[in-house]
Amino acid sequence: MGSCRLYAAVAAGGFRRYATYRSATAAGVFTNTVFGFIVAYTYLALWDERPGLGGYDQAQALTYVWIGQALAQALSMFNAGFAVDMVARIRNGDIAVDLYRPVDLQLWYLAGDLGRAVFQLFSRGLVPLTVGALAFPLALPGDPVVWLEFLVAVALAVVVSFAIRYVLALSAFWLLDGSGVLQFGGLVGMFFTGLLLPLNAMPGALGDIARVLPWASLLQMPADILLGARSGAAEVLMAYAFQAGWAVVLLAAGRLLQSSATRKVVLQGG
Amino acid sequence: MWIRSTLVYRTSFAAAVLTNFLVTALDFVVIWMMFSQATSLGGYSFAETAFLYGTASVSFGITALLLGSVDDLGLRVRDGSLDAFLVRPAPVLVQVAADRFGLRRLGRFLQGALVLGWSLTRLDLDWTPAKLLLLPVMLLSGAAIFGAVYVAGAAFQFWAQDAAEAQSAFTFGGLTLLQYPPTVFARDFVIGVTFVVPLAFVNWLPALYVLGRPYPVGLPWWLAFTPPLVAAGSCALAGLAWRAGVRSYRSTGS
Numbered sequence: 001m002g003s004c005r006l007y008a009a010v011a012a013g014g015f016r017r018y019a020t021y022r023s024a025t026a027a028g029v030f031t032n033t034v035f036g037f038i039v040a041y042t043y044l045a046l047w048d049e050r051p052g053l054g055g056y057d058q059a060q061a062l063t064y065v066w067i068g069q070a071l072a073q074a075l076s077m078f079n080a081g082f083a084v085d086m087v088a089r090i091r092n093g094d095i096a097v098d099l100y101r102p103v104d105l106q107l108w109y110l111a112g113d114l115g116r117a118v119f120q121l122f123s124r125g126l127v128p129l130t131v132g133a134l135a136f137p138l139a140l141p142g143d144p145v146v147w148l149e150f151l152v153a154v155a156l157a158v159v160v161s162f163a164i165r166y167v168l169a170l171s172a173f174w175l176l177d178g179s180g181v182l183q184f185g186g187l188v189g190m191f192f193t194g195l196l197l198p199l200n201a202m203p204g205a206l207g208d209i210a211r212v213l214p215w216a217s218l219l220q221m222p223a224d225i226l227l228g229a230r231s232g233a234a235e236v237l238m239a240y241a242f243q244a245g246w247a248v249v250l251l252a253a254g255r256l257l258q259s260s261a262t263r264k265v266v267l268q269g270g
Numbered sequence: 271m272w273i274r275s276t277l278v279y280r281t282s283f284a285a286a287v288l289t290n291f292l293v294t295a296l297d298f299v300v301i302w303m304m305f306s307q308a309t310s311l312g313g314y315s316f317a318e319t320a321f322l323y324g325t326a327s328v329s330f331g332i333t334a335l336l337l338g339s340v341d342d343l344g345l346r347v348r349d350g351s352l353d354a355f356l357v358r359p360a361p362v363l364v365q366v367a368a369d370r371f372g373l374r375r376l377g378r379f380l381q382g383a384l385v386l387g388w389s390l391t392r393l394d395l396d397w398t399p400a401k402l403l404l405l406p407v408m409l410l411s412g413a414a415i416f417g418a419v420y421v422a423g424a425a426f427q428f429w430a431q432d433a434a435e436a437q438s439a440f441t442f443g444g445l446t447l448l449q450y451p452p453t454v455f456a457r458d459f460v461i462g463v464t465f466v467v468p469l470a471f472v473n474w475l476p477a478l479y480v481l482g483r484p485y486p487v488g489l490p491w492w493l494a495f496t497p498p499l500v501a502a503g504s505c506a507l508a509g510l511a512w513r514a515g516v517r518s519y520r521s522t523g524s
Contacts, residue, residue, distance in 0.1 A: 027436035034439040037459070038447050042304070042311070045454040049308035180289065187293045196300045203306045 006103065007111040014115025018123075025123050028073060032128045036069040039196075040136055046201075054200030059139040060227045061198070066132030067223045068195045070125035071154065074117045075161045075218050077190050080182040082113050082162075083169035087178035090169070099262060106254055110162055117158040139227060146226065149236050153222040156243035160217040163250030164189065170254060173261035193218045200229075214250060217243040276373050283374065290377025298323060298385055301449065312453035317392035318481055319451060324386025325473040326448035329412030330441075331379030336413075337420045339370045341441070344427035344434045353521055362516055363421065393481070401480045404494065408480075411497035412472035418504035419444065419467065421512050428515035444469045452478070452486040460486045471500040 018025075040062050047058045056064065072078065080087075086109065089095045098105055132138060141147065168185040172178025190196070192215035199210045199220045210216065221239045224230040230239050276283050301323060305316040314322075343366060346352040355365040395401070423437035430436070444467070452460050452474050464470040464487070471493075478485055479494035 021432050023430050024432040024435065027430070027433035031435050031439040031443070034443045035446070038443060038455075041455045041459070042450050045312045045450075046304050046308055049310065053307055180286070184289055184293070187296060191296045191299070196297070197303055201307060202303055206303075 003103070007107060010108060010111040011115035011118075014112035015119045016115075017112075018116050018119045028124050029127045032069040032072060032124060033131050036066055036128050036132050037135070039068075040065045040132070054198050055229060056198065056200065056227065057139070059137050060229070062132070062136045063138040063140060063227055064198050064223050066129050066136075066138060067226060068219055069132070070129040071121070071157070071219060071222065072195060073124040074121040074154070075157055075193075076113075076117075076165065077161075077193055077195055077218070078186065080165055080168070080186055081116065082109050083165040083182055084179075086166075086169040087172045087182060090172040090178065105258065106166060106251065109166065110159070113162045114158060121154065141226060141228060146228070146231070150222055150226040153225050153236075153239060153243065156240060156247060157218045157222055159247045160214055160243055160250065163247055163254060164214055166254040167250060167257060170257045170261055173257075173264065189215050189218075192216070194220050194223075198223070200224075214246040217246050273371060273373055286374035287377045287380075290374050291381050292377075294327070294378040294381045297446070297449065298381070312451040314451040314453065314483075317389050318483075319449075320385050320389035321393060321481065322451060322473060322477055323449040324382050324384075324389050325408060325412065325477055326445055327382025328379060328386055328409050329472055330416050330445045331375070331382050332409070332413035333416035333420060334378055335373075335375045337367050337417055338372055338375050340367055340420050340424045341427075341434055341437050342370075343424040344431040347428065347431045347519070350521065352519070356516075356519075363512060366424070395480065395482070404476050404480060408473060408476040408497055411501040414501035415468060415472050415497070415504050416441065416444070418501070418508035419469075421505075421508040425508070425511040425515035428519055440467060440469075444472070448473050457487055464489070468500050468504055471497045 043061045043065055044058065047053060047056070047061045051058065053061070086095070089098065098108075101108075133140060164185070165182070168181050169178060171181045175181060192199075192210050192213050194202075194210070194216070199207060199216055201207075202210050211220070221230075221243055225236060225239060230236055276286075298320075301319060302316075304311060305319070309315075311319060340363075343352070346355075346366070352362075352366075355362050355369075358365065419440050420437075423440060426437070427434060444463070447455070447463060448469060452470070460470065464475075475485070475489070476494045476497055479491060485491060485493070
């Protein structure tokens with residue numbers, strides 16, 4: 001019970017940390033909105049040529065764009081977030097202090113990241129989506145149940161996104177400088193998340209691969225639920241199972257890497 | 271000094287350039303995927319779009335190489351490291367640009383040049399001396415216009431120190447915009463990037479002349495030859511904004 005309160009406090013700290021920078025938040029909202037417009041127009045041109053591409057009609061494709069811009073920060077699609085701090089702490093050795101604390105390192109970082117995600121979902125998510133809905137004919141559902149199903153998928157997506165970055169950050173134990181891995185992982189991730197082109201619309205084998213990678217949990221699953229491309233209990237549960245499966249695998253991989261890294265630190269003699 | 275220090279670690283430098291090359295190539299992969307699903311976009315073929323992509327990326331690549339460090343100005347204002355530049359006998363802007371000079375950014379330039387070269391082998395153009403001359407002029411003026419946007423954005427950070435992200439809307443947003451044909455975008459959008467932020471002069475207007483395409487929103491064809499003038503004008507304005515920024519600067523803690 002006591003540890004629950006502790007992680008809740010860490011999550012609240014994550015929320016407050018990001019809520020402090022108001023002009024940075026405003027700048028981010030502006031940028032997401034501008035990108036939303038640019039990408040929306042390119043999609044209009046593409047769906048004009050290929051109506052129904054990826055199983056989406058034009059309104060659904062436009063909605064996909066704005067959901068992507070609304071979730072980009074909450075799901076850390078461009079920046080590694082906590083992983084940058086963690087890599088720095090691994091490099092300068094402070095991580096040894098973190099490991100010595102009577103808290104679970106992975107849960108500690110996860111709680112902080114969830115707090116951040118909640119703040120960014122509402123601050124940086126709502127405005128671009130609203131502007132998009134005013135400027136373009138979007139296919140947003142009226143049924144609150146669908147929105148609730150969508151939010152559950154977003155929560156699972158945040159956990160998968162966290163788990164991916166945690167594994168990338170741990171690579172710093174072996175590489176000494178993990179910033180290159182984070183940068184590369186982030187950009188490859190952005191591509192396979194489908195922020196630039198929906199995974200449904202990617203051609204051939206590339207599309208088949210992209211749809212089973214962990215990044216498919218981030219944007220494609222929540223978007224498909226909100227767009228009604230996955231509806232009904234069975235299909236929604238399938239999407240959740242896909243996300244939860246990757247979350248479990250990646251969190252477990254993070255634990256495994258962490259314990260072997262800790263053994264390595266001990267071997268070096270501190 | 272930053273170049274020398276980078277080049278000491280040859281493998282690491284090669285890896286950084288390659289990463290930069292591959293990472294920037296991903297946005298061309300998106301365009302390639304779009305054309306694998308459709309034969310044209312806004313009435314433009316793949317080769318024509320690749321020409322727009324290549325010209326915008328080469329110009330942006332030059333700017334990012336020279337001025338890529340300028341956008342962490344807000345960070346320097348916040349941590350006070352800008353103060354050191356102010357007391358040295360060299361222009362502040364040059365120092366900000368030269369510090370942490372990232373030669374790895376060569377990757378974007380190379381990738382853009384490769385796509386541009388490929389598009390030229392695929393396009394069937396009737397080359398005239400004017401078009402041949404226009405190509406290098408367009409790439410350099412384009413870099414200067416992007417440079418003005420970078421400097422103006424950095425100047426804005428003297429007032430809004432943690433708003434660096436707003437700059438991306440104009441730099442990376444502008445780059446993304448110019449990589450697609452103007453016919454894709456709404457009329458008001460095209461007017462905005464022609465007359466408000468003059469991004470259309472980076473490549474759209476001269477490139478449409480080279481490609482022999484009609485102009486958007488009924489603009490006259492001779493605008494294709496004005497990018498150097500527009501570049502000079504925007505650089506002058508950005509310079510004024512920068513000076514105003516430096517003058518209003520009151521170190522941290524005041």
